[in-house]
Amino acid sequence: MKKILCLAAAAGMLMLSACAPNFGGEEEQEMVQKTDKSKEKAIIPKYNISDSYYKMVLPFKAGKARGLTTERLNTRLDIDEFETGMMRLAQDSFSTDDYLFQEGQYLDEDTVTSWLARKKTGDDLKKAEKDDKNFKNLGLNPALSGSGSTEKQNEESPVYLAHMLEHDYLVRKDKDTIELGGVVIGLALNSVYYYRENVGDPQKEVTISDKKLRQEGEKIAEEVAKRIRNMDDLKNIPLTIMLYKQAPKSSIVPGNFIAKTDVKAGTSELGGWAKINEEYTFFPSTEGSEKHPDDAELFKRFKNKVDTYFPNYTGVVGTALYKDGQMQDMKINIPMQFYGKSEVIAFTQFLTGEVMDYYGKSGLNVEININSSAGQEAVILKKPGDKEPTVHIYDS
Structure with a gap:
């Protein structure tokens, strides 16, 4: 083997073959990031570690719904694949040569949490409205069925949408200005829904078929597109929505993306769904x-x-x-x-x-x-x- 052992004290490691990373790239650029409401200084990094990754705008802005992903997904494997898979698949619509990456800045934690809830009906709706005069019934998951035991209700109306994640893609408007050029929304769907009838009870589960998962995911995506278009900053921004099938808690591999659709700027109508044929083994x-x-x-x-x-x-x-x-x-x-x-x-x-x-x-x-x-x-x-x-x- 033709390998060279070299010391890299600054990195604190011994390295074989490659003694330093080969980044390449342009000079660091100072730009103006423009939105409908403000103008802010933004730095485009000098280096990009790979053509497979987007350059990220500095200073780094954490997503407005930061932290919810770890609470809502079953395993670290799903957390990693959901986020990195979105960036990987986004390259079909937003190339790494033309777009910069930024964590989601439009769907905040309260918005995402309210959308992930169950729809409320009957007495549950009346109670919520009584407890909070400003309550908005925005849950995208089905309400519990109105009759039968708690077990039967959960069996008949499982929670389909586990989490949703927003990624923003910025594009150069002119020599010194960048602006929002596209948004990707990932919808993480449960292949298995876990629940307890009462606090302290054993956990039960409902397996959701691939057909039902896809059907409900597409229905939820239609509503998400409409709500996105009702947000002033996102009315005329190209949108991509992806469906992710979350693996069961016991899985030793992550889940996978199953479909995606593009929504043209200025409309809430979904384009045709493209099947994503991926799996981990x-x-x-x-x-x-x-x-x-x-x-x-x-x-x-x-x-x-x-x-x-x-x-x-x-x-x-x-x-x-x-x-x-x-x-x-x-x-x-x-x-x-x-x-x-x-x-x-x-x-x-x-x-x-x-x-x-x-x-x-x-x-x-x-x-x-x-x-x-x-x-x-x-x-x-x-x-x-x-x-x-x-x-x-x-x-x-």
């Missing part, structure tokens, strides 16, 4: 072997090679992203017992060669994380077309 697993036998066999051979060479680890597991039935990304995690830095270096060098032998000729994004009880020890990154991967060994 875990290796090794029975499901992986059944759905993708060739990929499962390749992963098995890679895992067996690690078994043969290096006995001091507790398992090799991988998560692959498939699009239209073809693997796009493979992320492999390898926990190891730590006996010294030289052992980490030797193991990482060995794995780097194996990555190129097994996945080097593929058009995949491959990421291998090596961890011990002390934390992350090394990472190996291989992008499509790379002749050699980028490898980092972390210093203590």
Whole structure:
């Protein structure tokens, strides 16, 4: 293997192959960010770490509904995929060359919370109006059915919409000015709805079929588009709405986006729905072997090679992203017992060669994380077309 070990004191790590990141980019630019109500100074960063990411406007503005995502989604896997997947899929409508990213600035926490609620009817509505004279019945989830036990009511009318997230995309208006050029709204939908009849009761669940999930998601999206167009700042802004199927709490892989639609500026009418054929698969697993036998066999051979060479680890597991039935990304995690830095270096060098032998000729994004009880020890990154991967060994 042609690898060079170099010291990077400033970064606090040992690095193989790449001694410094290759960013590229233009000079930092100072612009004016213009809205209907104000003008603010904005900085466009000098560097972009990858063409796969948007440059983000500085100073950073946290989303107006910041924090709700972690409360509303089942797992960290879904939290990460929901947000990063939105940015990835947004590139079909808003290219990274022409648009800048900013967290959502128009749907605040109170608005999102009220939209995520159940619609109120009957006595529940009367009570809410009595308790709050300014109450607005904006819930996008169905009201509980009016008769039967609490269990039956939840079975008949589960909560479909778990969360919604806004991303804003800014575009250059002229030499010195940027403005809002597009908005993406993600709707995270429950594949399983969890509830308790009373506080302290065992948790129960309702499984929602893919057909029903898609049907209800499209219905909710229509109402969201109408409400967005009633907001003065967003009347004439191109809009994209995406549907995300959240995985069950017990899942070891995240959920996936299932469909998206574009809404042209100045209208609330949805365009046609485009199916998003993506899924995550875990290796090794029975499901992986059944759905993708060739990929499962390749992963098995890679895992067996690690078994043969290096006995001091507790398992090799991988998560692959498939699009239209073809693997796009493979992320492999390898926990190891730590006996010294030289052992980490030797193991990482060995794995780097194996990555190129097994996945080097593929058009995949491959990421291998090596961890011990002390934390992350090394990472190996291989992008499509790379002749050699980028490898980092972390210093203590």
